[in-house]
Amino acid sequence: QTGSANTNPSDSADDEYITNVSIGTPAQVLPLDFDTGSSDLWVFSSETPKSSASGHVTYSPSKSSTAKKLSGASWSITYGDHSSSSGDVYTDKVTVGGFSVSSQAVESATKVSTQFVQDTVISGLLGLGFDVGNTVKPRAQKTWFSNAANSLAQPLFTADLKHQQTGSYNFGFIDTTLAKGPIGYTPADGSEGYWGFTATGYSVGGAKLNRNSITGIADTGTTLLLLDDDVVNAYYNNVESAQYDDSQQGVVFDCSEDLPSFSFGVGGTTITIPGSLINLTPVSDGSSTCFGGLQSSADIGINIFGDVALKAALVVFDLGNERLGWAQK
Numbered sequence: 455q456t457g458s459a460n461t462n463p464s465d466s467a468d469d470e471y472i473t474n475v476s477i478g479t480p481a482q483v484l485p486l487d488f489d490t491g492s493s494d495l496w497v498f499s500s501e502t503p504k505s506s507a508s509g510h511v512t513y514s515p516s517k518s519s520t521a522k523k524l525s526g527a528s529w530s531i532t533y534g535d536h537s538s539s540s541g542d543v544y545t546d547k548v549t550v551g552g553f554s555v556s557s558q559a560v561e562s563a564t565k566v567s568t569q570f571v572q573d574t575v576i577s578g579l580l581g582l583g584f585d586v587g588n589t590v591k592p593r594a595q596k597t598w599f600s601n602a603a604n605s606l607a608q609p610l611f612t613a614d615l616k617h618q619q620t621g622s623y624n625f626g627f628i629d630t631t632l633a634k635g636p637i638g639y640t641p642a643d644g645s646e647g648y649w650g651f652t653a654t655g656y657s658v659g660g661a662k663l664n665r666n667s668i669t670g671i672a673d674t675g676t677t678l679l680l681l682d683d684d685v686v687n688a689y690y691n692n693v694e695s696a697q698y699d700d701s702q703q704g705v706v707f708d709c710s711e712d713l714p715s716f717s718f719g720v721g722g723t724t725i726t727i728p729g730s731l732i733n734l735t736p737v738s739d740g741s742s743t744c745f746g747g748l749q750s751s752a753d754i755g756i757n758i759f760g761d762v763a764l765k766a767a768l769v770v771f772d773l774g775n776e777r778l779g780w781a782q783k
């Protein structure tokens with residue numbers, strides 16, 4: 455058994471990726487942000503304050519014949535960008551890419567922070583992190599993938615995110631035709647709920663990889679590639695017009711710059727992010743100043759290989775073997 459779902463960038467900056475999910479009977483289809491950086495499946499619902507839910511597709515458990523209230527259960531989550539949500543819990547049938555989990559914990563939002571209210575292109579998140587990161591109390595719930603894993607042909611999923619094009623999340627199989635190079639595997643550390651791993655070195659502009667390892671997480675829910683200052687400086691020292699812009703809270707440069715590529719070693723293979731993917735977007739419409747897709751992780755305390763890095767690769771999230779696979783695209 456397998457599943458395959460298309461995923462699309464939310465806007466011209468590939469800020470987040472939207473994947474449709476069917477919940478309940480009859481199916482209620484909600485656009486969700488698949489997030490390997492967290493482990494809760496939560497949605498805007500009939501229980502979300504009307505003012506907050508305006509503009510969002512919502513889930514109504516009362517309209518689903520297969521919905522059941524998980525009595526006494528609640529959840530509350532805060533993300534790295536300080537956005538947050540909380541509420542109560544139902545179980546219902548959840549289908550992703552044609553594969554159904556009959557009794558999935560669906561966390562219904564009774565409160566959402568401003569960023570979620572404003573982000574009307576998504577109706578919630580589908581966490582693809584490790585179950586240890588789930589916030590439901592008194593008993594933590596499993597992610598959709600964790601519930602599906604034993605019935606899938608293989609206990610793994612792949613992420614194939616693309617710049618301004620439709621990509622895919624595949625469950626239970628690896629479509630190697632999506633990759634140009636071999637898959638390099640490396641152990642995954644799920645102890646914090648994230649898909650943690652260590653890159654063995656990096657280089658700028660196609661030079662030979664150095665041996666400075668980088669430990670971080672593979673996170674589909676984070677837009678940028680967020681790394682240590684010494685790596686960020688080593689990269690932007692090659693970009694003539696690069697400078698830190700206080701108002702933008704990041705490095706910006708002339709949009710006309712021909713940016714160097716950024717490569718990192720993982721599992722015996724090398725992943726090269728073309729410079730074009732590091733030119734994320736003009737700082738505002740029509741501006742000739744662009745915002746960098748590689749930024750500092752200094753104030754986060756953890757390195758994040760977010761969408762800017764993931765777009766250059768086919769990434770295998772292999773729960774069965776507790777490992778991550780990366781292949782050049």
Ligand SMILES: CC(C)(C)S(=O)(=O)N[C@@H](Cc1ccccc1)C(=O)N[C@@H](Cc1c[nH]c[nH+]1)C(=O)N[C@@H](CC1CCCCC1)C(O)(O)C(F)(F)C(=O)NCCN1CCOCC1
Binds near residue numbers: 491492535537589676
């Ligand atoms: C807004 C922006 C300037 C484009 S952005 O670059 O900041 N992009 C946001 C995502 C986004 C895109 C579009 C609209 C709104 C929000 C982004 O990259 N947010 C990261 C930034 C970050 C990470 N760390 C520090 N800062 C984040 O919080 N990502 C989380 C998912 C986001 C949350 C907001 C909505 C979109 C999805 C995340 O889950 O990937 C996470 F891993 F960073 C995270 O916070 N995981 C929560 C882990 N907890 C630990 C405790 O137990 C519970 C789970």
